[in-house]
Amino acid sequence: MKCEDIQLSFAEILSNPENHKIETEHISTCDTCREELTFYKMMQASFQENFDSLSTEESLKNQSRILSKIRKNSFRKIQKYIISAAAVLVLLFGSIFNLKTSDSNDFITDDQWILVNDFYSEIATDINDDAILDYLTQSDDIDNLEELLISIN
């Protein structure tokens, strides 16, 4: 085993020496690795000690800031869902309404439809009228039906 490999694995060796017996044996006999391990341990201690840690008060303050940010974020998420759902509903109803009106636009409006219905129902009731029959039998001009209806009205 190379010294370099052992020196790269100090963290693992120190955290679990039982599983690194070959490495620990090597360290005990290798001056370079022992020296490097000492340096590693001193650095570790330096990292642990030479920084101010947060006071309990500061820590709790920061924690509550995080929580409030998370809650705000969750609220925004819910808001987004509601807005999206509303938008989908508006689009859905809009398209249904548009379909209905565009159907009407394509063919005939509601008012026109009522007029057409009336027109045909008038024909249906009046078609049996003797006067019309007489008129029709007397005249070959079937195109004058409209004029006939106007005259009946």
Add this chain to the structure above:
Amino acid sequence: MSQENDFEQWIQKYHDMIYNVIYRLTANKDDAQDLTQDVFLKAFKKKSTFRGEASPKTWLTRIALNHTYNFLNRNKTSRWNEFSENNFQSKDDEPEKVQLKDEHLKTLSTLEKAVLVARVYQDLPYKDIAISLNTSENSAKVSYHKAIKKLRKVFT
């Protein structure tokens, strides 16, 4: 709501640990607090991707390393100069200890410093460090080796 409660426990348990990792990288209390907030917010948003393969501590540390590393890279010019003289300063009554000073750490690249902190302070495996810092395992090992070599030079 219960997802929030679960996460609140994580915040209580790991807040100080994450803060300490970040503080060792930034050496700035305000930045460390802000970045800690960012890390937990990021973790909360990504919690659905946490499968429990790693421990929450490792998972959060990865996010913290990645976030701080990106932050340091974005602010390369200013951050290193803000190291307080008190950080890593030698104590006269403890001459036998390695006392790192800001000028020692300035000799390291952002990547080298991030790997060093993750390794020496957090005992994070190279694989996790590589994932956190968007680099290869080999590159993380090389960076660690370089960092140690540079610091050793200073102290010998």
